[in-house]
Amino acid sequence: MTSVTAAPRGVDADPEVDEKTEAPPSRSGNPWGYILRKIGLFLLTLWAAVTVNFILPRLMPGTPADAALARLAQNGPVSEATKAAIEAQLGVPTGNLFEQYIQYLGQVVTLNFGVSYTFYPQTVSELVSTALPYTLVLVGLVTIIAFILGTLLGVLAAWKRGTWLDTLPTVGGAFMSAFPYFWTALLLLFFAGYVWRLFPTSGAYGPTATPAFTWDFFVDALYHAILPAVTILITSLGGWILGMRNTMIPTLGDDYVAFAEANGLKPRTVALRYAARNAILPNLTSFGLALGGVVGGSILVEQVFGYPGVGYLLFNAVTNQDYPLMQALFLMITLSVLVANFIVDILYGVLDPRTRR
């Protein structure tokens, strides 16, 4: 979900859980068969994703050395020797594709992706472990906040249907979620960062600070995270509002809600305890997927704010054809989305007894 359209966009939010409408365990059959089949499918998808991750970077024309040389050639002619030296430094892949693939599978299993081409001589694990915490905290927290806030506003909108409490969040949310991420980021950066000088304009912490588990550093890091966080919040909030509103409204019409009301329960209790609780289920799917996508960071936002997260790293890796780094990041993202999907699937069964059968 690192895509430009990161958060599920409102009306498009699919209340469907992966595999949910998959043929349920046949009532007469063995439930273990169903579970084993799902695990098998999970592993197969994982293998395929791993393989695609291997193929994708190699589809790009030119080698990592070409990418490096193209950067150098902007400053003048590059000699044969420079090319040779750069290839020697990068350790540009040798062997045929099959050998590379076997080597790569070995790396996947041992989670050792070797040395990055772009950031040579830094290793992939060094780079990822530096970038990941920033992305997890920034994008992760914002995703959670956006989900909670959006869901509450969605409930409100559905409950107060037709009033301004409905129109404002829905139309406003639709409008805000239509902002291109980078555009919002640029405007915020310019005004809040440069014109009014309220917030720092780049980095994850002050220029002279060094990461440490201290209060000062925490405050500093928080201060630097505000603008990127607000950007992501603005552009993703709408999706959650619309998603919740649209699943909430039909629920409000359900018989049991009417029944609860008829029994004299307070409207608010009905809305929150009964209707919202049921309506939130489909949105949990999207939320799970969004959380899984968090490790991919937010390329455009991190790019504009010079935020040292995974998204920035990923963009660098892709544009510089850094195979090892790309493979590791793609694997990480794919894995977490798959796992998140899996967890949501299970969670769904816990929360909605009807799917358990």
Add this chain to the structure above:
Amino acid sequence: MTQTRRRWGAAALAVAAATTLAACSIQIQSAPDPSIPDDTMLIAADTGSPMMERNFNPYLANKRVASFYIYEPLVILDNVTGEEFPWLATGYELPDPSTIVFTIRDGVTWQDGEPFTTDDVVFTLNMLKEFPATDTQGVWGYIASVESDDTTVTIHLQNPDVPAAQLIATTLIVPEHIWKDVDDPGSFRNPDPVGTGPYQLGNFAPQQYTMDKYEGYWQADKVAAEHLILPGSNTQLDIATRGYDWAYSYISDVDNVWVGAGNENTYWFPPGGTIALFPNLAKEPFDNLDVRQGLSLALDRGAVGDAAAEGYMDEAGQTNILLPYQQDDLDPSIPNSGLIEQNRDAALEAFGRAGYTLQGDQLIGPDGQQLSLSITTANGYTDWLRGVQEVQRQWSAIGIDVKVSTPQPAAYQLALRNGDYDFAMGGTGGTGSLFRDFNSLLSTDFLKPVGEEASNNFERYDNPDAQALLDQYKVALDDDERREIGYQLQQIVYNDLPVLALYYGGSWGLMSNAKFTNWPSADNPYASPKTYESTPLIVLTSLEAVK
């Protein structure tokens, strides 16, 4: 309905507000950080991605830029003027075209106090041989052996090659007493660098580091800035607002944005190379000189340069010489300093000689087809793209069907090397060495058939006369003789059009006179204004503090 109308009105209002706001532009003012003292220079030289790795190994591509302020070469070659500055060597001689004798400067010390000796030079060169990954300039493609005594280092070349001296002389020298213990200099990150240069590493953080003046520097009295600050993020907005003393960056509308921001800002954009169109000479009809002449005469190079660099760079002469700062090298017999004016009639006449005639608004060739070609440029090199679009306009106007192809940089590089293009944008010249400028452009040594990777001579120019001149240059010890050969090489480029020079690529120097003065400028062009490679050493030892 009223609700709808109200919303619609709100939308219209927003658009109106946007339009009104657009009318009043916001002038950004430079606001230097008051906590930075007057003896400290803020430089936009290094760029993190976005964090900076503590890597000061001068031979790695991912080194911190300040490695160039720590490690020094024997001789600095300024690429704007083509002038040599004796540095760790007081000079060098070539007793014959295969031998170079460097005289090493006395009284230079490493930043840890150890004396700098000829042994360090010999060690460095031998290390480059042992670890080819560190030999980024490829000096061991020329060197046969190295020997030294107390004051001189003598290098024997594999073949007579006078211009190789300059290349070898610009190698950065590292201390033997530290690097002899390094296992693999090809992956060593050198976190605590010790060099001979004017600055030592101060505090290092991943987003900013500082450099402190080395008081024992061999020309310490000439170093005005006591400290340097190098942030890892230097966006154009940062540069314009943060009160930088020195930056290397292209800024759109620089008079308004940079100079207009105050802080005694000034700029100098000397030519740093020639941006040219490389025709694919292995392809018909571009192998036909008449066609190239027609294409060349159809170009309004001034307009191309204007489009590409927003009017800040001049059109380039068809000589591969950077003017005005390398005027001395220019063949005076070439008319109009090599500038070729747009001339539609002459262009059509040249095309006519090749069998192309203008029919209606199409230039039709002998095969009855419209002359059609594509121009390849790298995606993301926006100045080139702007230039190409202008070329497209101009060539279309004379009846040529011009397509533009913009692959990603790596794919562009591959197309260029493999000769997989009709015309490609590219840079030529600007190394500071006349020989290398022409050698990489014309030498048949680099010649490869289309489909195989060429490392230079991408246009696949095959002229034995040019190669003969280059070979003569390699053994010419006399300055006048070399200049004469240079004239003849310029004649070849001017008459035979192996490339179509368009405009000069700029060296985008932005400086502030608030704390330091005597920056290189058009009036005092003593060195390139760039902040990377070794020429900043010349600038850093020429500046004067204001207070």
Add this chain to the structure above:
Amino acid sequence: MTTTRQPMRDATQDIRTVQPTGAPPNPWQVFARTAGTIWSNGKARLGLIILAFFVLLAIFAPLIAPYGATENGFDRSADASPEHWLGTTAAGEDVLSQLIWGAQISIFVGLVAGALSTLVAVLVGLSWGYTRGFIADVINFIVNLFLVIPGLPLMIVIAAYLSGGGIGMIIVVVVITGWAWGARVLRSQTQSLRSRDFVTAAVFSGERPFRIVFREILPNMTSLIVGSFFGAATAAILAEAGLEFLGLGDSSIVSWGTMLFWAQNSNALLTGQWALLFAPGLCIALLATSLTLINFGVDGISNPRLREGKQR
């Protein structure tokens, strides 16, 4: 739509359930009714008006735009003036003209890429939903693969691979990365319709599966398909802008995305040209909003409870 009978809510069912009335409806009737329902929704009406505005702008760009899109030679980075209402770019082009011409590309990419990815989603989703067993597993596997591979990086790789292809390339990229989600939504709906009586009846009457899927089931999912089209078109417009902004598209064409790219490239904010940055972004946002708003109306067709105005 009063004949519509709401089923007991079941979490395993898609909410946008259309109750089939038996025979496949006449397409024109469906269209007229759909349009009517959408128009009756205030939000959707606003969306339609905005969309119509931009479409007209795009169609009549040659008449409306004061200058050509790439016509340069005006003062560089000029402020707004009577000649140039929104100023000029760093390359000396008229911003307002670029904005008007740019509507063509953005709308074209949005509609074509939206339509194509919806088409793929319909083909895959419906066959997937109708088939069972091995083939369904294979499709499931492929769709899952496309859903888990990170979108923007995938776009970047494909864009690099197909580089130099102009807007055609962008459309291909958007379609490749955008169809899977819709396919999954449509599949679950197909599955829930598959077990309905009218489908069972068709099966017993000996109709071929292809006919059942595309003649019996498909017409009952019109609103869902229209909905996913608008969703896909919105995503395509934003994706085009994102790709162009990152410089991975074709920066020689004039679209709102490339305008933003050039604005950023010449640092329009610094040169005070901020209409150049502000206006294209606002247009993208308005266009994408209009599609989302129309979708409110579309939702109303498939689920009458989502219609405007009626309290529970």
